[in-house]
Amino acid sequence: MVADNDTQPAAGSALARGIGILRCFSGRQQQLSRKELVARTGLPKATISRLTQTLCELGLLRPAAPPGSFVLGPDVLTFAPAVLGRLSLRHVARAAMQELADHARAQVTISAGTGAGLVFVEICQGEGSKVFRPEIGTRLSLTRTASGRAYLLAEQPHIRERLLHRLTEEDSAQAAWLTKRLSDTCQDLTQRGFAHNVGDMHPDIMGAAIPVRAPAGQILVFTCTVTAFQATQEQLLADIGPRLMAVVKGVEAALPEQAATIDWSNSAPRKTSRVRWDVPTTALP
Secondary structure, three states: OOOOOOOOOOOOOHHHHHHHHHOOOOOOOOEEEHHHHHHHHOOOHHHHHHHHHHHHHOOOEEEEOOOOEEEEOHHHHHHHHHHHHOOOHHHHHHHHHHHHHHHHOOEEEEEEEOOOOEEEEEEEEOOOOOOOOOOOOOEOOOOOOHHHHHHHHHOOHHHHHHHHHHHHOOOHHHHHHHHHHHHHHHHHHHHOOOEEEEOOOOOOEEEEEEEEEOHHHOEEEEEEEEEOOOOOHHHHHHHHHHHHHHHHHHHHHHOOOOOEEOOOOOOEEEOOOOOEEEOOOOOOO
């Protein structure tokens, strides 16, 4: 299985280094020691000690047992309302998302591009769905999910090229693998109107994804994920994907100023020494 490499920006300033420390934590890595933070960030131990002390004083980190370990502090959550509050389309989309989730016994989500990755901002779990439910704010793989690859293709060219470089540098095997997957995704979006993925993230998981443009260049991705023992690939392509398209079109019709679907009809891979994609760049103001 091909894993994502680090897509975080290089840490230069104290602010960037502090944010880099906070980004080391996740749902799977809820507690980290000072030694682990040194290894993950590449920063000197003295710098880690100084920055973790400052972050603890700000309430963004909390000391944990054993001594020298840390967890995120509750004050981190104070940023969430300002982010989620701007995404009012979540409320408009929720009923249709839940209806699709129940119909397909699936999980329907909205994720938001950050310029460095993709994070969940809305999750609807269908009745009977066996897909693991992540927390809001959980990061997605950019390479092994339909959502991640659709996001990469929809992003601004300079951001996409930077991410592709970081995802594939020093790993020619992953570069070739990702090039093929992105080409397939581009063809999917052009011909079907949605991307799909079967088994890249997990052999029993498949999904369909549609990226849309939001104001200020923001990319949002609507996704429906289902287990392979609750649906077939044929159902994914013939039923679930088109129903997801209907959800997206409904949101666009209700809030045209907040979501614009992308016309992929003129999109095609352009083969160069470094693979680029000609993707429509029309964005909302």
